[in-house]
Every structure is written in structure tokens, then in C-alpha cells.
Amino acid sequence: MQLTRLRLDRFRGFEQAEWRPGPGFNLVLGENGAGKTSLLEAVHLLGHGRSFRGRVRDGLVRHGSPSLEVYAEWFDGQQRAHRAGMRHSGSSWEARLDGESVATLAELCAALAIVSFDPGSHELISGGAEHRRRFLDWTLFHVEPDFLETWRRFSRSLRQRNALLKTQPQERQLDAWDDELAEAGERLNALREQQVAQWEPLLFAELASSLPELGPPRLVFIPGWRRQERSLRVSLAAGRERDLALGYTASGPHRADWRVEFEGLPGRDGLSRGQTKLLALAATLSQAAQFAGGRDEWPIIALDDLGSELDREHQARVLSRLAATGAQLLMTGTEAPTGLEAAGISPAVFHVEHGRVGPA
Numbered sequence: 333m334q335l336t337r338l339r340l341d342r343f344r345g346f347e348q349a350e351w352r353p354g355p356g357f358n359l360v361l362g363e364n365g366a367g368k369t370s371l372l373e374a375v376h377l378l379g380h381g382r383s384f385r386g387r388v389r390d391g392l393v394r395h396g397s398p399s400l401e402v403y404a405e406w407f408d409g410q411q412r413a414h415r416a417g418m419r420h421s422g423s424s425w426e427a428r429l430d431g432e433s434v435a436t437l438a439e440l441c442a443a444l445a446i447v448s449f450d451p452g453s454h455e456l457i458s459g460g461a462e463h464r465r466r467f468l469d470w471t472l473f474h475v476e477p478d479f480l481e482t483w484r485r486f487s488r489s490l491r492q493r494n495a496l497l498k499t500q501p502q503e504r505q506l507d508a509w510d511d512e513l514a515e516a517g518e519r520l521n522a523l524r525e526q527q528v529a530q531w532e533p534l535l536f537a538e539l540a541s542s543l544p545e546l547g548p549p550r551l552v553f554i555p556g557w558r559r560q561e562r563s564l565r566v567s568l569a570a571g572r573e574r575d576l577a578l579g580y581t582a583s584g585p586h587r588a589d590w591r592v593e594f595e596g597l598p599g600r601d602g603l604s605r606g607q608t609k610l611l612a613l614a615a616t617l618s619q620a621a622q623f624a625g626g627r628d629e630w631p632i633i634a635l636d637d638l639g640s641e642l643d644r645e646h647q648a649r650v651l652s653r654l655a656a657t658g659a660q661l662l663m664t665g666t667e668a669p670t671g672l673e674a675a676g677i678s679p680a681v682f683h684v685e686h687g688r689v690g691p692a
């Protein structure tokens with residue numbers, strides 16, 4: 333996938349700005365606060381329906397404006413041109429894709445694939461399980477046609493069951509929702525297990541290159557209930573009294589998680605800050621590789637401030653490998669990451685200044 337044009341209106345510090353990145357490596361330079369991250373954030377917003385720096389209503393709309401607009405043009409892997417635009421007020425949104433209104437953001441997200449690594453990405457490893465579930469589900473969303481319907485069915489039945497638990501429900505009312513939830517949940521879990529199995533070798537290949545000093549890794553998937561011992565239906569029945577007391581469903585695929593263990597380390601608390609970032613980056617790049625394997629094209633890869641996140645050696649290693657894939661890279665920095673030169677890569681360079689983006 334290749335982004336060819338991005339236009340921002342009333343997005344963070346930008347009143348209006350336009351950027352036309354090239355294929356391959358793109359580097360956006362600028363002072364602190366110039367708006368470099370905002371450019372990546374805008375593309376990410378179109379591709380994920382959310383920013384990697386919180387919700388739209390938490391500051392993406394320029395101060396004093398009612399709404400922001402983002403418009404993008406790109407080519408997919410078959411060289412077909414696409415365009416999409418979104419207006420977002422923080423509470424409501426409207427969007428168009430290739431000239432048609434879209435009913436759900438999922439339509440937009442399915443069309444524009446972008447993976448992002450930014451200074452907050454260590455949260456993928458050290459933050460809450462929600463990040464890691466969303467991460468697994470992103471790949472499924474893009475490569476598994478059944479996923480979205482299964483996920484929606486599961487989420488709907490979970491909402492219904494939770495609402496019912498807060499009333500004084502009759503046994504048979506709960507039975508009906510337990511059946512529905514268990515069926516969708518088992519299917520969702522099966523997709524996730526299959527996804528983890530396919531992702532594992534790609535992740536391990538990245539780790540062999542970026543964190544060899546930690547020894548052989550192990551990827552552990554946690555389904556969200558004691559799946560080895562009981563089906564989800566049995567688990568829901570067994571937990572019913574507890575769930576009634578709590579007023580929500582305490583276990584199931586909505587509690588799924590994963591972690592990486594290393595033979596040379598007792599637990600993820602043993603990782604240094606830099607190692608945590610390298611693990612998050614390995615996860616992100618192997619996720620992009622899995623997408624590429626399933627779709628025959630690479631997603632857009634956004635690396636925000638890589639130069640301050642990784643040392644020169646690690647940067648060079650990662651960038652050399654990415655250069656071989658032909659993926660489009662959108663990078664930012666206050667100065668050029670030293671790893672670019674070390675890897676012998678000359679990116680297209682842009683400068684952000686006074687709310688404008690131009691060639692350097």
C-alpha cells in the first residue's frame with residue numbers, strides 16, 4: 333500500500349496542511365511540537381478509526397474548531413487508486429471511501445492498512461491486555477473474512493448478557509444468551525489461536541534479529557477462561573453466580589491476552605525499557621509481515637521518532653530489513669535517525685514548519 337496524498341484540516345496544530353509522500357522511505361523532520369507525529373496520527377486515524385495517542389475528543393480537533401477533516405489518497409497492492417475522507421467532531425463522524433458514504437468505520441479500516449510504532453508503543457507489552465487483544469484482532473480483521481461478523485456477534489451477546497446480569501433474570505433467559513455467547517466466543521477464540529500460531533514464527537524471526545541476547549522466546553496465548561479444562565459454555569454456567577453478583581461476565585474471550593517469555597528472563601518485568609520497546613517493535617513488524625503474507629502487499633509502516641527510541645545498531649538492522657520488503661515507510665524525527673545512514677538508505681525528506689509540510 334502506498335499513501336500518495338494526505339490533507340489535514342483543523343487537525344491538532346494544523347489549520348490546513350497537505351503532504352505528498354513518495355514510495356519507499358519518507359522522513360519528516362521538524363522541531364519539537366512542529367506537527368510531525370500529527371501527520372502519522374492522521375493516517376493512523378483513517379486506518380484504525382482511532383489515534384495511537386488517545387481518543388479524537390481528547391485533543392485531535394484543533395482548539396476552537398468544531399471538527400477535523402482528514403483526506404487521503406493511496407494505491408493498494410494491485411495499483412488501484414483509492415481515496416477516503418473523514419470528518420470527526422470528537423463525538424460524531426462521517427466518512428467517504430472512493431466517493432461513497434461509509435456506514436461503519438470498519439469499511440474505511442479494511443481499505444487502508446497502517447501499522448504504527450511510536451514512543452507510546454511499549455504499552456503493547458507493559459500496558460493493559462486490551463492493547464494486546466486489539467493488536468491480535470487487527471491482523472484477523474484484515475486477513476480473516478469471518479472475523480468481523482464473529483467479533484460483532486460475540487460483542488453483541490456479551491453486551492446483552494451483561495445487561496441481563498444487572499436485572500433479576502430468569503434462568504432460561506440467561507441460558508439463551510450463554511448459548512449464543514459461547515458459540516460466538518468459541519469461534520472467536522479459534523480464530524485467535526489460529527492467528528497466534530501463524531504469527532509466532534514471524535515474531536520469533538524478528539526477535540532472533542533484534543533481541544537474540546534474551547535466548548529462545550515463547551509466545552503464550554491466554555484465551556480468557558480455563559479453556560484447557562472446560563468449554564466456554566460450561567465456564568459461563570459455572571461462573572453464573574459470580575457473574576450475577578458482579579453484574580458482568582468475568583471471564584471469556586473479552587479477557588484474552590498474550591505474552592512473550594524468554595528463556596533467559598524470569599518475566600516481562602525483567603525487560604529493560606529499551607528491550608520492551610524492541611519487543612513491541614518486533615511484534616509490530618511481524619504483524620506487518622503477517623499482513624503481507626495474507627494479502628500479498630505490505631501495510632503502510634509508520635515509525636514515529638525511531639531515532640530516539642532505538643540505538644543506531646538496532647535502527648540500522650530494522651531499516652535494512654524493511655528496505656528489502658518494498659513497504660512504504662513514514663518516519664519522523666527532529667533529526668535524521670542515524671540508522672538510516674548506517675543502513676545506506678536515502679529517504680525522501682520533508683520538513684514541517686509553521687503548520688506547513690514541504691520538501692526539505
Ligand SMILES: Nc1ncnc2c1ncn2[C@@H]1O[C@H](COP(=O)(O)OP(=O)(O)OP(=O)(O)O)[C@@H](O)[C@H]1O
Nearest residue numbers: 344345364365366367368369370391392393394395
Ligand atoms: N487540539 C489542538 N489544537 C491546536 N494545537 C494542538 C492541538 N493538539 C496539539 N496541538 C499542537 O500541535 C503540535 C503537535 O505536534 P506533534 O505532537 O505532532 O509534534 P511533533 O513534531 O511530533 O513533536 P515532538 O518532536 O515534540 O514529538 C504541538 O505544537 C501542540 O501544541
